[in-house]
């Protein structure tokens with residue numbers, strides 16, 4: 001830790017300390033969830049024993065799913081835990097394409113690692129040579145933009161030549177309208193609790209080359225609960241994967257309807273390929289507060305460097321109608 005002041009954790013979407021919002025646009029979890037298969041897996045998990053500390057079976061299943069070796073798989077108690085582990089393990093500088101998920105900057109501050117920021121992909125590519133770890137969210141958060149397969153391949157090759165690890169954060173990849181295959185020589189960070197709509201379960205995983213994966217596994221970490229292990233095992237089940245696949249089209253439709261609703265309220269909107277969008281409301285913090293008082297949770301994008309915008313996830317038409325009414329009232 002640097003000096004006497006501890007870095008503060010960045011805000012996240014989802015629950016706050018107040019009673020839960022009746023309508024929640026603030027997390028990007030699959031609004032059709034929780035997945036019934038995930039719920040069954042959680043209900044039948046055995047909490048009476050410690051999970052296997054090497055997570056052998058679940059790593060084997062995830063390896064099979066991604067056509068990799070078990071040695072390439074690192075499981076963690078949520079993607080955030082793995083983010084901190086990756087930053088601590090690689091050291092600095094950490095290269096970020098801004099704006100991005102705030103946990104990366106926080107992990108760097110906690111680990112005493114310097115951050116280099118790029119504002120666009122060209123600058124990102126040019127800075128790979130000075131970084132030990134470079135992070136790209138696919139799709140980006142909060143913008144929902146997706147870099148194409150050729151761009152990812154080029155960046156991965158460039159990173160490899162310069163001794164930098166390229167980490168692709170694929171938290172929302174399964175719900176995206178464009179899903180480029182991650183290049184084999186990148187690190188892949190998966191957070192399946194989003195696509196399966198069970199963000200209360202803390203479990204995620206990284207795929208990396210065996211030496212890197214071994215270093216990540218050996219680093220100090222949090223253990224997974226029996227429920228986290230059961231959930232990760234369940235996502236390898238074809239029925240659970242089918243459930244995610246069939247949910248996508250509805251989420252994209254809801255996102256587009258939401259964009260139309262917002263534009264009808266004269267709120268400019270930025271949409272990418274993800275199951276969320278950015279609404280340019282003006283004063284994001286004040287609007288977030290007013291909507292929260294009306295029982296609606298939204299994600300203030302100020303901490304992403306967008307004090308003018310809210311990040312809103314695709315939600316069903318009933319929720320959109322409530323948001324429209326509340327926004328009209330606030331703007332009036």
Ligand SMILES: Cc1ncc(COP(=O)(O)O)c(C=O)c1O
Pocket residue numbers: 012013078079080081101137141169171172191193199202203204
């Ligand atoms: C882009 C991105 N990566 C990673 C995470 C962390 O996921 P987890 O809930 O598994 O810690 C989030 C959570 O909001 C996210 O938005």
